[in-house]
Amino acid sequence: xxxxxxxxxxxxxxxxxxxxxxxxxxxxxxxxxxxxxxxxxxxxxxxxxxxxxxxxxxxxxxxxxxxxxxxxxxxxxxxxxxxxxxxxxxxxxxxxxxxxxxxxxxxxxxxxxxxxxxxxxxxxxxxxxxxxxxxxxxxxxxxxxxxxxxxxxxxxxxxxxxxxxxxxxxxxxxxxxxxxxxxxxxxxxxxxxxxxxxxxxxxxxxxxxxxxxxxxxxxxxxxxxxxxxxxxxxxxxxxxxxxxxxxxxxxxxxxxxxxxxxxxxxxxxxxxxxxxxxxxxxxxxxxxxxxxxxxxxxxxxxxxxxxxxxxxxxxxxxxxxxxxxxxxxxxxxxxxxxxxxxxxxxxxxxxxxxxxxxxxxxxxxxxxxxxxxxxxxxxxxxxxxxxxxxxxxxxxxxxxxxxxxxxxxxxxxxxxxxxxxxxxxxxxxxxxxxxxxxxxxxxxxxxxxxxxxxxxxxxxxxxxxxxxxxxxxxxxxxxxxxxxxxxxxxxxxxxxxxxxxxxxxxxxxxxxxxxxxxxxxxxxxxxxxxxxxxxxxxxxxxxxxxxxxxxxxxxxxxxxxxxxxxxxxxxxxx
Amino acid sequence: xxxxxxxxxxxxxxxxxxxxxxxxxxxxxxxxxxxxxx
Numbered sequence: 001x002x003x004x005x006x007x008x009x010x011x012x013x014x015x016x017x018x019x020x021x022x023x024x025x026x027x028x029x030x031x032x033x034x035x036x037x038x039x040x041x042x043x044x045x046x047x048x049x050x051x052x053x054x055x056x057x058x059x060x061x062x063x064x065x066x067x068x069x070x071x072x073x074x075x076x077x078x079x080x081x082x083x084x085x086x087x088x089x090x091x092x093x094x095x096x097x098x099x100x101x102x103x104x105x106x107x108x109x110x111x112x113x114x115x116x117x118x119x120x121x122x123x124x125x126x127x128x129x130x131x132x133x134x135x136x137x138x139x140x141x142x143x144x145x146x147x148x149x150x151x152x153x154x155x156x157x158x159x160x161x162x163x164x165x166x167x168x169x170x171x172x173x174x175x176x177x178x179x180x181x182x183x184x185x186x187x188x189x190x191x192x193x194x195x196x197x198x199x200x201x202x203x204x205x206x207x208x209x210x211x212x213x214x215x216x217x218x219x220x221x222x223x224x225x226x227x228x229x230x231x232x233x234x235x236x237x238x239x240x241x242x243x244x245x246x247x248x249x250x251x252x253x254x255x256x257x258x259x260x261x262x263x264x265x266x267x268x269x270x271x272x273x274x275x276x277x278x279x280x281x282x283x284x285x286x287x288x289x290x291x292x293x294x295x296x297x298x299x300x301x302x303x304x305x306x307x308x309x310x311x312x313x314x315x316x317x318x319x320x321x322x323x324x325x326x327x328x329x330x331x332x333x334x335x336x337x338x339x340x341x342x343x344x345x346x347x348x349x350x351x352x353x354x355x356x357x358x359x360x361x362x363x364x365x366x367x368x369x370x371x372x373x374x375x376x377x378x379x380x381x382x383x384x385x386x387x388x389x390x391x392x393x394x395x396x397x398x399x400x401x402x403x404x405x406x407x408x409x410x411x412x413x414x415x416x417x418x419x420x421x422x423x424x425x426x427x428x429x430x431x432x433x434x435x436x437x438x439x440x441x442x443x444x445x446x447x448x449x450x451x452x453x454x455x456x457x458x459x460x461x462x463x464x465x466x467x468x469x470x471x472x473x474x475x476x477x478x479x480x481x482x483x484x485x486x487x488x489x490x491x492x493x494x495x496x497x498x499x500x501x502x503x504x505x506x507x508x509x510x511x512x513x514x515x516x517x518x519x520x521x522x523x524x525x526x527x528x529x530x531x532x533x534x535x536x537x538x539x540x541x542x543x544x545x546x547x548x549x550x551x552x553x554x555x556x557x558x559x560x561x562x563x564x565x566x567x568x569x570x571x572x573x574x
Numbered sequence: 575x576x577x578x579x580x581x582x583x584x585x586x587x588x589x590x591x592x593x594x595x596x597x598x599x600x601x602x603x604x605x606x607x608x609x610x611x612x
Contacts, residue, residue: 067595104580107580107584505594
């Protein structure tokens with residue numbers, strides 16, 4: 001480990017820390033309908049969109065209507081994206097004359113981007129036309145992020161409102177998130193990326209003659225615009241198969257840092273937005289501190305693991321360095337970013353639900369792979385994607401105050417709202433959906449022929465590849481462990497199922513909790529109230545996340561990364 | 575034919591999700607909402 005490596009990590013943490021408060025304040029003003037700097041510019045566009053769509057922005061919805069709007073909107077999104085992918089060969093902006101996707105791949109891709117997962121069973125530059133990338137993928141990246149933030153804001157309103165029958169208007173929240181938050185940041189980010197060398201063109205792939213006289217086709221396209229929203233949305237689906245390891249997606253160390261900030265920025269700011277909307281910024285800081293501790297543990301573990309020697313190297317005669325100098329694990333990494341840059345990006349990506357990669361996760365050492373899995377298995381509450389990270393963390397807050405209430409025999413409360421049995425039931429439904437999809441489908445894939453047919457490795461590593469795929473899909477992360485050929489009808493359909501469950505069957509109970517909380521009065525703080533804006537609660541919340549995650553996934557992790565690490569250490573890995 | 579199957583899968587999945595939302599609504603509307611710690 002080097003000082004430069006730690007400085008990279010600290011720099012990212014400092015930037016996110018500095019951005020959280022101003023961006024959180026801006027988000028709170030946007031979603032409260034207050035005047036912002038951009039309202040004079042974008043207000044007319046917002047009003048026009050409401051008029052065209054026939055939306056009454058002042059009419060609010062109950063949680064059930066909100067959830068119905070959310071579901072219907074995304075059903076339409078899947079059908080639209082499916083149609084674009086299936087009709088790609090008949091649509092314009094297809095200079096490479098790429099054929100349409102197969103039906104199962106098109107469905108998988110449509111579900112993937114509508115659910116903000118961005119699992120890619122295909123290579124972007126060899127499968128999707130510019131029209132599919134721009135009209136299909138990029139549009140859904142915007143909308144899935146905006147809808148995730150809308151759900152988080154609706155959840156916050158559940159805590160902030162008293163005796164209210166409504167939690168907001170989904171269409172208004174969706175529009176404001178897209179217009180005032182995502183679009184402006186993406187415009188600036190895309191221009192920055194273009195300035196740093198990321199292509200933005202509709203010209204076909206370039207052809208070059210190599211020194212040996214061969215023909216090399218260099219893929220390019222409208223990369224910068226997709227790259228910006230890919231990172232900001234928590235989506236992560238790359239224009240190129242190599243994702244952010246590709247020099248056209250991530251050309252310089254500066255773009256690498258900015259991409260990390262884009263991934264984490266909104267998710268972190270939403271904690272402050274939560275604090276402001278419930279009337280106590282300290283509540284938001286507590287959540288961010290818990291996220292920061294989990295993030296620190298993950299990135300520290302990854303960095304330490306990847307800089308240690310692979311035990312298998314000890315047996316190689318090519319080992320030339322001093323025995324006292326460990327050989328870092330550089331396999332599968334972009335040397336431009338090195339160990340620290342790769343470990344940091346991998347941790348941010350799996351913690352945030354983004355799923356973008358600048359190194360190949362399959363090549364990380366087994367324990368590192370276990371950390372990446374663990375990041376996703378805790379429901380990606382370590383900042384998470386815009387919206388889903390915050391409501392995931394708030395679900396754990398409900399569990400934490402419920403457990404605390406059981407311990408001291410008091411009715412649990414959180415930010416002035418009584419947590420009753422109905423809220424706990426809905427919370428458990430939301431928290432159970434992801435592990436049920438992950439573990440159930442992993443078990444199926446491990447025993448059926450089509451599941452085993454996709455494996456590139458046998459033994460615990462092969463199992464880890466399957467576990468990673470379903471964990472990534474159900475947690476709406478979208479990063480891949482590689483080594484698994486997932487472009488088959490079996491994997492395309494089962495992974496689509498995992499993504500569907502991980503998004504929609506989580507958000508429905510989340511909105512139900514929001515609705516039931518909004519209907520309650522706000523209980524004044526008393527001597528018997530558990531303070532949830534203190535360090536003690538932060539550690540209690542941290543313990544709850546670790547224990548719930550551990551109890552759910554430890555056996556599954558033990559069969560994969562843990563066994564593989566032990567075999568590697570003892571030289572018995574075949 | 576495969577396209578119809580995929581679209582049917584999509585419709586069925588969302589129909590189930592909407593039914594799930596209705597079920598949650600009924601659970602919340604249940605008159606017995608006791609204190610979670612009791």
